[in-house]
């Protein structure tokens with residue numbers, strides 16, 4: 001039996017593929033390479049180029065590759081783009097997820113793991129935010145993910161189908177062995193942007209807002225190492241294969257760092273003092289977003305292995321240097 005990883009050529013998906021092949025699983029990747037890279041996929045995994053919305057194609061992959069589980073990363077991820085192109089985001093994230101879920105149900109795939117996001121909470125009133133907090137997304141991106149969670153819940157009720165939805169907080173870092181990392185050229189994520197400033201790809205870094213109601217006035221986030229996140233998926237897969245129940249869980253460490261604390265860490269770890277400019281708030285940023293992180297520890301026995309901010313930053317910086325030297329994504 002094999003695991004189908006959609007979006008396996010992307011940032012998080014490529015780390016998932018590594019985690020799966022490292023423990024000897026057969027892996028098939030379905031990716032349309034819209035933001036992913038062929039070279040990012042571990043050599044022993046099989047890449048099928050195609051779209052998750054192509055229900056016939058997914059149906060034949062399930063039958064021909066003997067798929068028992070689907071881990072679904074494929075999607076569009078840039079929050080401001082979702083505001084300017086909501087229908088594009090609902091198509092790629094919601095409509096195509098619906099097609100994938102139907103192909104799974106029809107093809108008898110009963111285990112499904114979904115990449116959801118802390119963006120489903122919108123501007124949460126609780127800190128840390130637990131899974132039972134109200135869902136109130138403030139962007140089409142967050143809504144598109146919430147709608148997929150609802151489709152999964154209802155499908156699991158109606159059909160022979162089980163799922164785990166993982167709500168990622170801020171994913172960062174790179175494979176500690178340097179085999180993959182975040183490679184998107186137009187990245188907007190803080191640690192990625194700071195790494196680009198370190199290697200000279202950017203002249204400076206803007207801090208979006210210094211007047212938030214937080215200890216130093218900048219936004220606080222829960223940064224989770226991508227390899228710890230991939231291990232959470234392995235545990236979720238084992239849970240479903242073992243007959244476990246449907247689960248919706250936050251993925252974060254339960255602690256936050258401000259934008260200024262992250263910048264300090266990047267400067268400390270790299271030894272490079274890049275220019276930082278204080279700028280206006282970025283629309284749609286909640287002041288503080290930290291995971292209530294008990295459920296995943298209790299239900300899956302997940303324990304972080306690389307949760308020190310300096311380790312997350314060091315792995316991200318190593319990858320950024322490798323990208324620059326190799327020109328892989330340019």
Ligand SMILES: NC(=O)c1ccc[n+]([C@@H]2O[C@H](COP(=O)([O-])OP(=O)(O)OC[C@H]3O[C@@H](n4cnc5c(N)ncnc54)[C@H](O)[C@@H]3O)[C@@H](O)[C@H]2O)c1
Pocket residue numbers: 006007008009010011012013030031032033034035036037050051052053072073074075076077092096115116117118167168169170171172184
């Ligand atoms: N990066 C984060 O901090 C973060 C946080 C929360 C949730 N997520 C979710 O995690 C998932 C992966 O994110 P990422 O950061 O690795 O993004 P990414 O852009 O690096 O990866 C997405 C992958 O999906 C592929 N893809 C997109 N649409 C497709 C389609 N219709 N058919 C087939 N392939 C398609 C892309 O080519 C790419 O390889 C996404 O679903 C995203 O919403 C990411």
Ligand SMILES: O=c1ccn([C@@H]2O[C@H](COP(=O)(O)OP(=O)(O)O[C@H]3O[C@H](CO)[C@@H](O)[C@H](O)[C@H]3O)[C@@H](O)[C@H]2O)c(=O)[nH]1
Pocket residue numbers: 077117118119168169170171188189190191193205206207208209219220221259282285289
């Ligand atoms: O150049 C930059 C980039 C970011 N920030 C700030 O850094 C914080 C983190 O921003 P970013 O790394 O862009 O992540 P988020 O906007 O928090 O969103 C990420 O994390 C969410 C979950 O918390 C996911 O839903 C999203 O997909 C993912 O992009 C925010 O306060 C930003 O305003 C800056 O000040 N300057």
